[in-house]
Amino acid sequence: MLSNNNIKITDQFWLNYINLVKTEVIPYQWKALNDRLPDTEPSHAIENFRIAAGEKEGKFYGMVFQDSDVAKWLEAVAYILEDEPNVELEKTADEVIDLIGRSQQPDGYINTYYTIKEPDKRWTNLRDNHELYCAGHLIEAAVAYYKTTGKRRFLDIMCRYADYIYHVFGNGVGQISGYPGHQEIELALLKLYEVTNDVKYLNLSKYFIDQRGKEPHYFDIEKEKRGEKLPYWYEYGYKYSQSHLPVKEQTEAVGHAVRAVYMYTAMADLAKKTKDEQLKVVCEKLWNNVTQKQMYITAGIGSSEYGESFTFDYDLPNDTSYTETCASVGLVFWGRKMLDLQIDRKYADVMERALYNGTISGMDLDGKKFFYVNPLEVWPKASKLDHNKKHVKPVRQKWFNCACCPPNLARMIGSIGHYVYSNDSSNIFTHLYIGNDSEIVLENQKVHLSQETNYPWTGEVKITVNPELEKEFTIAFRIPGWCDHVVVKVNGEEINLEGIVKKGYVYLTRIWNKGNTIELSFEMKVKCIRANPKVRENIGKLALQRGPIIYCIEEIDNGENLPSIYLARDSELRAKYEEDLLGGIVTITADAYRLNEETWGEELYLSQLPERKKVEIKAIPYYAWCNRDPGEMLVWINEEQ
């Protein structure tokens, strides 16, 4: 059965993750939301809604954005139901939705923190208190749920809330000319606009984007009204929430990385929907800044724990990075919207980089434990004893008090199908190589596509095309940036690519018949990747990559003190599929040497070279690290110079 969104994932790699979301993450989170987990701090999120609905006595408990946990859970549920019906789960979701509805205030307002705790303080601290952020997540969930189930209940609730927000915010008399401290509602309103076609929501999103960072600064006005005297905690000021400048004047990614990419996602979507060329240029600049100057090779973003934030160009420390799972998930969202603005493989390359590396690294292979922070170098002793590395957990944690990452991963994985293709009236664009059955609606017809691949372990992809009618249209597909050589066959016959490749996409235009096949063969060699020499941390080092997969070395395979290992110059790089290791992965082995600690002695400093010994190193995919005995991990390996 195909889903409403017309894609059914059949891919071995991703099905595994989707199943984890179904069988582990969603049930586990449901227990968490309902405080049914032993040895864990209660979430109280569902209880907050009951209290806000007047059905229970009690106090609000949790983070000010606790409601968003419920929203993200519902959104993930929607995607999972899209993949496969589940009557019981849908019933539970319906009940939660009803509860949310009952917590809605007469004017349409929904927020358990303010409703329970400070009912007369609504909208008095947009900078810190996440009301619009929670609204955004609820709207996203409502849209997803509506698209999957066709049920309007949740959507109606959220339209009512959005209408109320539309009424509250603006530059009119009596309106609040503010915007959220944590962006999210902007992208959600655009989704709401898509399903409702109500231009109010588009305009409200645009209002929040346009208003942001204007002087006099709304957060200053608001702060003065609250009588707050203390300086803002973030030493770089409103950069934290990307409100230091009007959005269209921003050229560099700054501040809290998740806020940033959520905003950029909205901006790209808005630029598309409003045909705003200027905004498109801003998006492009920011994209280039992030991906050419502030992104880790794993597609992790956010170099600093302080403010969970971007720092500055080429500042990419491996062992103290923040690189939050949510931020890389946000980068996937953003990349997808950039592709809607322009078909260029650079967007899909980053999306793929994030999907196979810095996002799923956030979850263990059992779907039971999670990283918030995804460092590229881990020394467990330092995590324990060096205050600056406290945030770099050497093992995944069960859940988090601030539980943003697991449900964010769940909704990304649940909606993985949304990232594979896009289309316009006569072109189908293939961005990702993920096994699936799909139905795509072009102007004049429907096309059924079936993709088979063993990606990311091999570069062979077979697409079977089944158009409803024999008509001319185009199927374009991306040659991944990591691939140096590709062979394309249509119905078994090799195609000359000259003149049909544009911005990394091969455009195959022809009359397609039922049962036509496209076979792609992407050369998938192990590559030694070096960073731009402006990245000081990585000078003299390399990272191993094969296909979209970034590799790392772990202590369990390679012993202690991983930085003392040097990959030998011109070493053969041996790739091998190991079925029984870490759920089935391709490992890489290579010749290396390491500095000999034993023969050095007790001295700290000597005028001699440390002795070397030959070793073989074994690397595994980064995403799969820390699924065996915990220990050191390293992505950027020293290289013989």
Place this chain on the structure above:
Amino acid sequence: MLSNNNIKITDQFWLNYINLVKTEVIPYQWKALNDRLPDTEPSHAIENFRIAAGEKEGKFYGMVFQDSDVAKWLEAVAYILEDEPNVELEKTADEVIDLIGRSQQPDGYINTYYTIKEPDKRWTNLRDNHELYCAGHLIEAAVAYYKTTGKRRFLDIMCRYADYIYHVFGNGVGQISGYPGHQEIELALLKLYEVTNDVKYLNLSKYFIDQRGKEPHYFDIEKEKRGEKLPYWYEYGYKYSQSHLPVKEQTEAVGHAVRAVYMYTAMADLAKKTKDEQLKVVCEKLWNNVTQKQMYITAGIGSSEYGESFTFDYDLPNDTSYTETCASVGLVFWGRKMLDLQIDRKYADVMERALYNGTISGMDLDGKKFFYVNPLEVWPKASKLDHNKKHVKPVRQKWFNCACCPPNLARMIGSIGHYVYSNDSSNIFTHLYIGNDSEIVLENQKVHLSQETNYPWTGEVKITVNPELEKEFTIAFRIPGWCDHVVVKVNGEEINLEGIVKKGYVYLTRIWNKGNTIELSFEMKVKCIRANPKVRENIGKLALQRGPIIYCIEEIDNGENLPSIYLARDSELRAKYEEDLLGGIVTITADAYRLNEETWGEELYLSQLPERKKVEIKAIPYYAWCNRDPGEMLVWINEEQ
């Protein structure tokens, strides 16, 4: 004229620093203490004493340990007066001493914070509030002033205070069985014991050392009495003040580095004075831990800004270190006391390493600006934009709100002569090579020594011996750890060193006559130093050293992005004395290559090696960095592997 301490520095290198202390640091600090500096936060330190003496109305202002600034100033003044009389300065000092005397309470207590602000709260927060610390510094100053001037006034004041403290602390009924949160009084009391011969002070010092860290923990008892509920701010608990364990059970340096080395200094002195073999073993263990596992090549100590503290073995990050000037000064104090326990060059080597590198780097060549933090790698952009590197100032600062480092440097420089020699009844030990005229009293006679050298720029030293009587005694001198080859001549005749070298010291035992000469010639080649491969930060890197001087490269000589420079394998290392550069220094030039940023392009990650270009690098002594245009600085340079 020889001072009471029998040494007159004639050394060009150190005279320059002594003169800066005389002409810049002491006058400047005097202005600071009296709030006569424009554009600077007032110190209020002298004013606090006036208020405490009841001669002025006003409130206490400043840090809780503000009194110690006055104490350190007086101590530095004492050393400077020892070097050269100065009637006016001595008069000023006498007036301050009188003021301190007038602030003394009827029971002997001296502390302006408590006297003015919380007179009934004395001794209620030993953990945080530095009363005993301030007492210690005042005692040190009093001892120094007495030794220089022979005047008893200050010493008497402090003996009265010390007698009162002796009465307050102890395990008797009604006594406080506590000890200071910031060690300092322990070492000061031992100095007081030396000049007074009053065993009370020895016993009180021993009490503080022995009591420390015992269970039930005094800081817990005290905290409960204060009704404090919050957990202690330092996440590693009482390690912060080395009170996590009884002192004799400590084997690793932890916590606040300055507190640690002040305590270790006292412990070593106490071990000597009480012939405590067990304590000596503890000192030795801690010395080895610090110098073999936790010390930077500059003799900087304290890897972490958090708690200004030690972290753990081999954790020596170059760009986020704390390496406080005061901590290296404290390491000099400690090394000197270790030499009293045992003549072994390893102590003097570290002392020398600190004196020529990580201490004086704290002051600019004009004596006007100071570093608190002495990093080994500086990227000014990161200092500005990376919150984790905020404490790493890329330029020296005028003075500090918490003004510990400049006066600590001043008292170290002022007393540099105290570190050159030590002796027992028949042996003179030469630890440092610093030009001086000295008179040393052995059991049966006085010996005049005159040392001439151009150290640290050349390894030639000439010592002229003038004993009062023609008698047999021993002159021992250290062969520095950095020296591979030494030629020793007595009266022009080369000496065979076989059998007369012990723990790095050459022992020359003979009947010395007036006018005898010892000529030492230490081979002083440029050396490439590597760190123990357990120091992850320094793998693949080298540091340049010549004689005791550690080198660094600066942006002004070598351009931006210093980490992209690789020293070529087997490059010639060219040393050259440059008279007009930075007050006269030996520079080192060498062949290197650097990664070419221009030819790399815009991409962050590519499967290619960055291109290289040949360059010559120029290195200068670390202590002299940041005396020209500010910019990047690097000690550990990449090395072609």
